[in-house]
Amino acid sequence: MLRLENVSKNFGGLPALSDVSFDIPQGKLTALIGPNGAGKSTLINCMTGVLQTTSGRIRFRDIQIETLPPHQIARLGIARTFQNLKLFPRLTVLDNVLTGLTCEGGKSLVMAMFRLPYLRHRERSLKLRALEALDRFGLADKANWPAGVLAYGDKKRVELARATVGKPELILLDEPVAGLNAEETAAVGEQLNLLRRAGHTMLLVEHDMELVMTIADRVVVLDSGRCIAMGSPEEVRRNPLVLEAYLGRTEAVA
Ligand SMILES: Nc1ncnc2c1ncn2[C@@H]1O[C@H](COP(=O)(O)OP(=O)(O)OP(=O)(O)O)[C@@H](O)[C@H]1O
Ligand SMILES: [Mg+2]
Structure with a gap:
């Protein structure tokens, strides 16, 4: 793709x-x-x-x-999520997710003037979709909160709802579970699995190796800007270059 x-x-x-x-x-x-x-x-x-x-x-x-x-x-x-969250803090959670549907909004002012009932209906259906996306990530009850007051883990999930609400063909996720606790990580992992099983194409950047190894079909390894390995999770796990470049250093840091 x-x-x-x-x-x-x-x-x-x-x-x-x-x-x-x-x-x-x-x-x-x-x-x-x-x-x-x-x-x-x-x-x-x-x-x-x-x-x-x-x-x-x-x-x-x-x-x-x-x-x-x-x-x-x-x-x-x-569509994508950001490693460093990029939400609109003063907008509601629902409005933040609606920005993921802007491409599908009203077409022009003229259209807005002459087709008001149609647009109202359209707006309602977009809101419904945004609420469904929030519900998938367990956030429907916070739809009207300003995004800025949410806890970190909730903000990460609003980003995921925004990235997935428009049913994009390709979803790029930059460390979606970084900073989440084990329970939140498992819940997000489950949602990613559902998206995958529904046929979505995804690129997942993630340091959580347990999540990567259980969820990925293929793994690509970068080191100092170069692609040093790619293959199935098992192949990559056994690759000595990867062990040295990635896991080796992780151990050294730990
Ligand atoms: N806007 C920028 N200006 C200058 N250097 C940059 C910029 N963005 C990234 N870099 C440098 O490019 C390199 C790659 O950075 P990048 O953020 O892509 O790494 P990463 O793999 O995402 O790391 P992490 O796992 O910490 O998120 C680093 O050396 C970084 O300092
Ligand atoms: Mg990064």
Whole structure:
């Protein structure tokens, strides 16, 4: 569904990504793992038009997207969550989730003037969908709270509701369970599993290896901006390069 070909990204001459190439196959959950600073978030930012690649190509279905702005990429059906939460704190939880449906809102002012009943109906149905998305993540009872007052774990789940409400073709998740407790992690894992079984295509960036190993169809490993391994969770777990680059350092840190 999405293909990265030799994607490189430099920041002030320093490479954050070097020649990264891999595919995200349709209907599968691909996990992207690697130590801190490996380039995982940078890659998501390149795929969503937040950052411009220095070189290389990114193709979504038949469309080259590496030069498109974020709103056009979103309109193509690629949604994401952010590692550092990006909610509108003064808007309600429901309105935050509705921003995930902006592409499907009213078309024009003229239309709004002449087709008011239709638009009211449309608005109601969008709200209903946003409420359903909140319900999936156990947040329907907080729909009218300002997002800013929510606990951290709830904010993470509002982001997930917003990213999934529009039924995007591809969902990019940047550490969706970071900072969540075991119970919250299990609940989010279950939702991701449901999305996967419903045929959604996902890229999951995550440090929680237990979640990655149980949920991923394929794992891609980045280290210092380079793709050092890819394969099934089992293959990657046994790969000595991965053990050294990733698990080895984790042990050293622990
Ligand atoms: N806007 C930026 N300007 C300069 N350097 C950046 C910028 N964004 C990221 N970097 C650098 O690029 C490298 C990759 O960072 P990135 O945030 O993509 O890593 P990551 O794999 O997501 O790490 P983490 O697991 O900690 O989230 C790091 O060395 C980082 O310091
Ligand atoms: Mg990151």
